Amino acid sequence: MADVFLQGGIDLRLAAFTAGRVILEGVLTAIFLIRTICGNICSNKFPQTGRRTMANHERAANTDQAEMVLSKATIRAADHFGLSHTALSEILGLSEPSISRMRKGQYLLKRGRKEFELAQMFVRTFRSLDAITGGDDASAQSWLLAENSALQARPIDLMKTIRGLVATANYVDSRRATI
Template identity: 50%
Template sequence: MQPQAQSDPDAPRVLSEAVGRIGDFWDLSNARLGAILGLSPATVSRLRSGQYRLEPGGKPFELAQHLVRLFRSLDSWLGQDDAAARSWLTTRNLDLGDRPLALLATVRGLLRTSDYVDALRARV
């Protein structure tokens, strides 16, 4: 059985557009977004302009799914305040040991940051 994202023909377009919007919301340069997704800045530029789409099954597609997960969790936790999200991402976090944005360039850092925000949201 295939995962939903791989069987949905619109998944590459939807995810690519979502990642481009996340980059805009968080003021990420093409180089920074590319470092997170494992893509070159030129490829990210094409992604943002709609000339490139993430391919299901590829590592950038998987990383983009995790980035969307982080965005949604952070957006929910901070009440859809983009300025607060940007501030949180760029401020050193003692629990994570660095600025969250600096951690996102590695798979481990992206997953750890996502798990951290999910845990914060789950607090009662």
């Protein structure tokens, strides 16, 4: 491909994008920790007090809502991609019955667990690919099932491993933001 800058087999734009994203995530994590610590010191609210404050209750409600939203978004993305319960279970590392219960709203992805993080990456991949294809599900499905020379495999096969899911997400992110 003429639009890819390769240096020793590495797409330099993808490498720069990934490095920038890692630095940004580190900075955002540091800001979150500083705000949390300063907020606890200034308001005299420490976790060891055991009191359930209104802020803690709201935080718990927001966590529940995030779990519900991500669970629904994951199912919808899988539907747009035309993935079976088996394929989605292999991507997220869940059992097929768990995927079935998630579809019915009886199972939510839990924050802090590996499947939650994998679902975030899966939805990120969907959003980027959806933007690239202009919302055309048939094009997205075709791309997932076709051999990709840049990724050196079919994206649907790569997404079944953590490394492959991250590589696929980074690849579609880099293609979405080409200049």
